[in-house]
Amino acid sequence: MKKKIIVIIMCMLFLGCISEGNKAKTISIAGSTTVQPISDGLAEAFMKKYDISVTIQGGGSGTGIKMVGEGTIDIGASSREIKEGEKEKYNLKIYPIAIDGLAIIVHPSNKIENLGMEQLKKIFSGEITNWKELGGEDKEIVLVVRAEGSGTRDFFEKKIMGDVSLSRKAMQKPSNGAVKATVAGNENAIGYIGAGYIDDYVKAVRIEEVYPDPENIRSGKYELSRKLYYITKKESEDVKKFMDFVLSDEGQDIVETLGFIRIG
Amino acid sequence: MKTEKIVEKILLIFALSATLVIFLIIIFLFKEGLPILKKEGLGFILGKIWNPGKEIYGALTFIAGSLSVTFLALLIAVPLGVSCALFLAEIAPKRAESLFRPVIELLAGIPSVVYGMFGLIVIVRFIKVSFDIPTGETVLACSIVLAVMILPIIISVSEDAIKSVPRIYKEGSFALGATHWQTMKRVILPTASSGITASIILAMGRAIGETMAVVLVLGNVEMIPKSILNPAEALTSVILLEMGEASVGGSHYEALFAVGIILFIIVMILNIISMKIGVRKK
Numbered sequence: 001m002k003k004k005i006i007v008i009i010m011c012m013l014f015l016g017c018i019s020e021g022n023k024a025k026t027i028s029i030a031g032s033t034t035v036q037p038i039s040d041g042l043a044e045a046f047m048k049k050y051d052i053s054v055t056i057q058g059g060g061s062g063t064g065i066k067m068v069g070e071g072t073i074d075i076g077a078s079s080r081e082i083k084e085g086e087k088e089k090y091n092l093k094i095y096p097i098a099i100d101g102l103a104i105i106v107h108p109s110n111k112i113e114n115l116g117m118e119q120l121k122k123i124f125s126g127e128i129t130n131w132k133e134l135g136g137e138d139k140e141i142v143l144v145v146r147a148e149g150s151g152t153r154d155f156f157e158k159k160i161m162g163d164v165s166l167s168r169k170a171m172q173k174p175s176n177g178a179v180k181a182t183v184a185g186n187e188n189a190i191g192y193i194g195a196g197y198i199d200d201y202v203k204a205v206r207i208e209e210v211y212p213d214p215e216n217i218r219s220g221k222y223e224l225s226r227k228l229y230y231i232t233k234k235e236s237e238d239v240k241k242f243m244d245f246v247l248s249d250e251g252q253d254i255v256e257t258l259g260f261i262r263i264g
Numbered sequence: 265m266k267t268e269k270i271v272e273k274i275l276l277i278f279a280l281s282a283t284l285v286i287f288l289i290i291i292f293l294f295k296e297g298l299p300i301l302k303k304e305g306l307g308f309i310l311g312k313i314w315n316p317g318k319e320i321y322g323a324l325t326f327i328a329g330s331l332s333v334t335f336l337a338l339l340i341a342v343p344l345g346v347s348c349a350l351f352l353a354e355i356a357p358k359r360a361e362s363l364f365r366p367v368i369e370l371l372a373g374i375p376s377v378v379y380g381m382f383g384l385i386v387i388v389r390f391i392k393v394s395f396d397i398p399t400g401e402t403v404l405a406c407s408i409v410l411a412v413m414i415l416p417i418i419i420s421v422s423e424d425a426i427k428s429v430p431r432i433y434k435e436g437s438f439a440l441g442a443t444h445w446q447t448m449k450r451v452i453l454p455t456a457s458s459g460i461t462a463s464i465i466l467a468m469g470r471a472i473g474e475t476m477a478v479v480l481v482l483g484n485v486e487m488i489p490k491s492i493l494n495p496a497e498a499l500t501s502v503i504l505l506e507m508g509e510a511s512v513g514g515s516h517y518e519a520l521f522a523v524g525i526i527l528f529i530i531v532m533i534l535n536i537i538s539m540k541i542g543v544r545k546k
Contacts, residue, residue: 062509140398147484148316149509149516164390165315171401172484173497174505188398 027242030057031064031077032151033175034194035228039077041254046245052238056176061151068231072237076177078233080151081192095230097246099219099261101195102155103204105180107187112136114206117223120160123190126167131188143170144182144191154178155226156192193199196259209258218261228260289363297521308522314486316506316516320463324524328488329403329496330527333478336407336469336492337414342464345418352419353426354448357488372416376504380480383409388481395495401483404492410478414467421466427451458541469531475500481503499527 029039036058043242045056059067061078065077068076069090081096104120106112112134115123124143130140145166146153157166171177176193183189184201195212204212207223216222230246232239245251252262301308304321311322334410350370352361387408392400430451438446453460475498483495484505503520510516 060508142399147505147509149506168486170485171399172480172486172497172505174508181384181400185384186392242447 007230019083019167024190025052025238026050027054027075027238029054029230029232030059030067031214032056032061032079032228033177034100034152034196035077035097035230036080037196037250037258038178038228038255038260040225041258042242042246042251045250046242046256049245052241054242057146057223065090065231067146068233071233074236075242076233078151078229078231079226080154081227082229084232090233091230093235095232095243095247097230098104098228098252098255098263099217099225100228101212101222101261102152102159102192102226103195103198103205103212104190104224105183105198105202105204106190107183108200108201108203109187110136110203114209116208117160120162120207121162124161124166124170126169137231139188142186143167144179145170145173145178145191146176146192147172152192152194155224160223180224186192196260200227213258214256214261225261227263269476276483290528293521293524297523297525300318300515300518301525302521304522308519309526312488314502316510316519317363321515321519323499323502323526325486325488326499326502326523327480328495328498330472330530331497332403332408332489332492332496333410333498334468334484337410337471338464338468339406339465339508340411341414341418343462345415345467346460347416349419349422349426350448350453353423354444354452368416369502375476376413376474377410377476377480379409379413380477383457383477383481391493394491398517399495399497400545401481402493403482403489403496406478406482406496406498407492410471410474412473413473413477417467417470418463420483421463422456422460425456425463428459429455462538462541465541469534471529472534473500473531476502479504479512496529499523503527 005081015101016130029043036056039054039056043056047053057073061080061098064073064078066076066081069092070186076092079100081093084091086095094233104115111185112129112131115134119128119134120149123134124145126143128134128136129141131141143166151242152210171182173182173191176197178199179193180202183191193202195204198212210216210222211226212222217225232242232243235243247263278379281533300321304311308321308323309327310324311320313320313322314325352364356364383405386398387405388402390400391397391402391405433451433455434447437451478498479501480497482501484497484501485495486497487494489496503523506516507520508518
């Protein structure tokens, strides 16, 4: 009996060693859900080229920065600028990897095609509460926003709301996908998502008569655009290889095919 | 003999580690959450404004949200669940019972996120259209989803309670000329009432702690609901929505743990009550 137990323990230790050995060849990425489609696309191509596996998680920009700072993951993804405090505290390296537009979306059946910045502010602060006031149908406006601390929400509030606070009637959703699903399922809803997420289920409106297509975002004509970042701390050889790939022409081509704008 | 001892020791270690985990969770929860609770005092529980950006933390809206969906869910699920238990224990023929039981057990095994998705696509939509309101993500939608989720608990625990009513009570009642329905109403239900109450409280604990389904169908609006057709936000939702973004050690992070403490205390009290009722029965 004793022998059996010893054998079992030996087996366990042995198996433990094996999995430890395999771990070296993976890169982990986590953070902003806006950056996630880019990470997915890049990782797929990268894994085909090299024998290194890449794992990708969401979690939000704050989580990504925090986790890379604490060394839990190799690369953090962020859709907001990294705060000075975070940069100094963790000693981080920051790479802009793409440019993204923030699209304001409504249900495809909504007749509204264009909104001004001032109108947006009034809508999201709760001053305008009915589509009628904007020339639409006589329906109450349903606001859909991201949860407190999201990089996308940070950007939206800084750029559009300024000092005005958000209406307390806004429904909060945990990800870009959840905002899109809610707006797609409710003809009274308005929300915001990364332009890379736009598809036929929702309609992006023009902002000050400018549509969030790649050209307008790149040229800066579309006002709601921002940079997306990868953040690293200690870079292993594999991580360096990945970052080189991301910033290479090949990597940036992938960024573009995914509906985002290349950097530089 | 020796192996006997070893096995005993191993089992002891497993048992200890299970209880240790509970204590670690309690210690950790309070360590992270107590400082802000102390600082904010009663304001944390009675404040209506939650604005982490300005460091204002009042969890009353979330407490109101959690309690309103839980009570409405119980209002829907208790009559259904208890009648179902009564039917299964007293009326249903063996064949029907063997059909119903696996179905109810299956209901208990469905992951909560699946309930949430079903609620979002079917119930939320249905409520929006039938009441003609701007959004169907309401207290009512959430309560219906929760009611379905807690039905299996109410049914199985109540059924056990009804079945454990001694046969002589029932036979005595019949002997006095009472009909089956009179017996159920006057003898069986009152005798089983403590077990049924325990099932309701257990279900309440489950409903108040539910997270995934609630986030999907409750709308997450930081306002105290004025009617069942308003959206709201629950204690569990605020933790799920904001935990990923709060920076470790900051006041926002601590406040979320404090919300966890409130939730923990509510569920703890419910569990103790249900245990007390269960004991009294024996």
